[in-house]
Amino acid sequence: MNKLIAYCLISCAFSTGVYALEPASTERLDTVAERGSHVMPFSLEKTLHIFKPTDNGGIQQVIAKEAGDSRQIALIRQHLAGLSAQFVKGDFSGPQRIHGNDMPGVKELSAAAGRVHFAYQDLPDGGQIAFVSDEPGLIAAIHAYFTAQLSDHARHVQHHGHQP
Numbered sequence: 001m002n003k004l005i006a007y008c009l010i011s012c013a014f015s016t017g018v019y020a021l022e023p024a025s026t027e028r029l030d031t032v033a034e035r036g037s038h039v040m041p042f043s044l045e046k047t048l049h050i051f052k053p054t055d056n057g058g059i060q061q062v063i064a065k066e067a068g069d070s071r072q073i074a075l076i077r078q079h080l081a082g083l084s085a086q087f088v089k090g091d092f093s094g095p096q097r098i099h100g101n102d103m104p105g106v107k108e109l110s111a112a113a114g115r116v117h118f119a120y121q122d123l124p125d126g127g128q129i130a131f132v133s134d135e136p137g138l139i140a141a142i143h144a145y146f147t148a149q150l151s152d153h154a155r156h157v158q159h160h161g162h163q164p
Contacts, residue, residue, distance in 0.1 A: 042075035047126070051146035056132050057116070058142050060149075063126035073126055080127040084120035087129070089113055095145075105145030112138050 046069060050061040062080060064072040083094055090113030092106045109116060117132040131142045
């Protein structure tokens with residue numbers, strides 16, 4: 001029952017288009033950026049990160065701030081394609097190295113290998129991973145994961161989805 005209530009609350013928060021989250025503390029943002037520089041090959045300062053919840057999961061996008069920045073675009077695509085392949089296997093070690101082992105949603109998504117569909121796609125100025133499930137508990141885990149990402153990357157996120 002509690003999972004159902006949590007799912008409904010999360011769904012309602014996202015369906016209104018309002019993100020009811022506080023950015024992480026300055027110290028946390030600095031720590032996440034430092035850890036991220038060792039995991040993500042592209043520049044956080046030259047990219048935007050978008051986490052758009054959907055009714056059946058969500059879309060994670062990383063785009064270059066400058067559309068002609070071919071180096072950042074190539075690094076984004078390489079990273080997200082590899083990340084998507086890891087997610088399919090239930091391997092969320094990359095995000096855990098950045099956000100910690102207790103990152104919301106990761107435990108559930110790691111245990112759900114084969115029950116969440118991950119699809120990588122190139123975008124003209126970056127790339128994206130679609131997270132798709134038909135299980136309410138896993139959709140809630142995806143939304144929790146996205147909320148944690150938005151909080152921890154507050155300096156480098158865009159709250160509206162990019163249109164490829």
